[in-house]
Amino acid sequence: MTERFGVIGVCGANGNLIARILKERGYEVMGTDLSSEDECRFAHSLDGYDIELYYGETPDEFFKKADYVVPPASLSKDSAVFKKINNVYELDDVINDFRPDKPVFGITGTNGKTTCTTLLKKIAYDNAIRPCEHNLEKMQGNAEYIPILQSRLNGDVAILEVGTFGVPGTVKRTVVNSCIESGLITNITPDHIGDLGSFMDYAHVKAEFIEGLKGKKIIVNGQDPTIIGLLKELEFNGEIITFGVDWTFEKVNPKECVCGSEISVKEIISGSGYYFCKNCGLTTPQVDYIATNVDLANRKFDLHTPNEKLEVEMSIDGLHNVYNVTGVIIAAHEFMKLPFDKILESVKSFTGVEGRMEKVAEINGREIYVDYAHNPAGVQTVLDQFKKLYGDFTTVITVSSESGYDGDLAIFEKALEFSRYVVPASAASQRIAQEKLLEEPSLSEKIIFDSVDDFVKNGTLGASYDEVKEGLTKALNTDSKLIVAIGEAATKFKSCVDAI
Numbered sequence: 001m002t003e004r005f006g007v008i009g010v011c012g013a014n015g016n017l018i019a020r021i022l023k024e025r026g027y028e029v030m031g032t033d034l035s036s037e038d039e040c041r042f043a044h045s046l047d048g049y050d051i052e053l054y055y056g057e058t059p060d061e062f063f064k065k066a067d068y069v070v071p072p073a074s075l076s077k078d079s080a081v082f083k084k085i086n087n088v089y090e091l092d093d094v095i096n097d098f099r100p101d102k103p104v105f106g107i108t109g110t111n112g113k114t115t116c117t118t119l120l121k122k123i124a125y126d127n128a129i130r131p132c133e134h135n136l137e138k139m140q141g142n143a144e145y146i147p148i149l150q151s152r153l154n155g156d157v158a159i160l161e162v163g164t165f166g167v168p169g170t171v172k173r174t175v176v177n178s179c180i181e182s183g184l185i186t187n188i189t190p191d192h193i194g195d196l197g198s199f200m201d202y203a204h205v206k207a208e209f210i211e212g213l214k215g216k217k218i219i220v221n222g223q224d225p226t227i228i229g230l231l232k233e234l235e236f237n238g239e240i241i242t243f244g245v246d247w248t249f250e251k252v253n254p255k256e257c258v259c260g261s262e263i264s265v266k267e268i269i270s271g272s273g274y275y276f277c278k279n280c281g282l283t284t285p286q287v288d289y290i291a292t293n294v295d296l297a298n299r300k301f302d303l304h305t306p307n308e309k310l311e312v313e314m315s316i317d318g319l320h321n322v323y324n325v326t327g328v329i330i331a332a333h334e335f336m337k338l339p340f341d342k343i344l345e346s347v348k349s350f351t352g353v354e355g356r357m358e359k360v361a362e363i364n365g366r367e368i369y370v371d372y373a374h375n376p377a378g379v380q381t382v383l384d385q386f387k388k389l390y391g392d393f394t395t396v397i398t399v400s401s402e403s404g405y406d407g408d409l410a411i412f413e414k415a416l417e418f419s420r421y422v423v424p425a426s427a428a429s430q431r432i433a434q435e436k437l438l439e440e441p442s443l444s445e446k447i448i449f450d451s452v453d454d455f456v457k458n459g460t461l462g463a464s465y466d467e468v469k470e471g472l473t474k475a476l477n478t479d480s481k482l483i484v485a486i487g488e489a490a491t492k493f494k495s496c497v498d499a500i
Helices: 013-024 060-065 091-097 113-126 146-150 170-177 199-212 225-233 319-335 340-348 376-390 404-418 427-439 441-445 465-476 488-492 494-499
Strands: 004-008 028-033 052-055 068-070 104-108 158-161 182-185 217-221 239-245 251-256 262-269 272-274 289-295 300-304 309-313 358-363 366-371 394-397 421-424 482-486
Touching: 004 013, 004 060, 013 028, 013 068, 013 091, 013 146, 028 060, 091 146, 104 113, 104 170, 104 199, 104 319, 113 158, 113 319, 113 340, 146 158, 146 170, 170 199, 182 199, 182 319, 199 225, 217 225, 217 319, 225 251, 239 319, 262 319, 289 319, 300 319, 309 319, 309 340, 319 340, 319 376, 358 494, 366 488, 376 404, 376 482, 394 404, 394 465, 404 421, 404 427, 421 427, 421 465, 427 441, 465 482, 465 488, 465 494, 488 494
Parallel strands: 004 028, 004 068, 028 052, 104 158, 104 182, 182 217, 217 239, 239 289, 366 482, 394 421, 394 482
Antiparallel strands: 251 262, 262 272, 289 300, 300 309, 358 366
């Protein structure tokens, strides 16, 4: 007789994924949630699973029919509901008893994770390889236990985005419990500093990815001194494949070395380029894969592999995406063992990820783009690429940095550096604007600002729908032909353009 599991909280991410894992492994499954079916955020992902569902209540019948009950981690053991459970089966039991039954690849970094993960999955699909999908609509795939549980769903491979909100131990937990066997690191630049205290503290959280892959294969941006320094510091003993871009550096910026000294990085993109540490000798390696003859206007470049030269055509913009595409080409070849010609076909037709350099409207001959960039390095990289591709533009800032005031200040200064006009739409950026104008009143010709709003941020969501709309309206009153709105709020509330 097949055992029956009851899962409490199937409208939450963990409960939803656990119910699907159990059903796919051949068990009878029931689910319950206090939300109504209309309110259940992820109800659609349960379609076709033949799971008996109880919405709006957890009836006594549910407990009587279940051989085991999986409660949400948030359910108090002193609660009346928990006391009705006879045989408890918890999240850790699911993780320990149901291991991934497929190859697992992880992608991490500060910026570029989502683009790389999405492209690598596209290449898989295009070649009849089915990645497992969490199918949690509008949910980040790198949050909490999602990657770990996702790796246990049906599929030929698991391609996981491994993120962190700056909490030590979270990356290691994901790598170990997802059984990741190889991975890609895009870059490591300052982010979440408010949570951890310093850039190197944050970098060492990312380093848990390297530690988890010791003895295995790792693909890395060789022009990022932080990544190369951490590999050296941790004495990584697996296979390292490096990549980079042949491009003339445009500026020199400092970056902390793992040895504690400051390196002057001749930057190609923010935080990556040519470097040499006078203290420990860390220097840019001769990379295994190098992109050359980069033609941003025509979206193409040559990629020199260890054995041949490839001609790569893209349908996405920006030098940062040359890095992203190069890393993914290597991953598809090394992890999925696909020939380069098949990979390049998929790359050419990849049009990008929603919310990344995405054109959302054209109003009175003025183009409006949104981009999720929400940390200083990401903002610098994206605005630099817009400058290279399009010339002058107005930036609307909707960000509230996870690194606090210092992050907000750095983001604002990057916007000032690259933009013709800056419109602060988030309360955090408005406070910086107010300070800047008090210090230097002449900036009033460049900063479009009148007051500080009272919106309370939620993570990186720094502005409301109305504030994004107001910011874009102000930007449309400038003489710029291009408007770039940056931050999570810009992408979340991009539909506001329809009301302008």
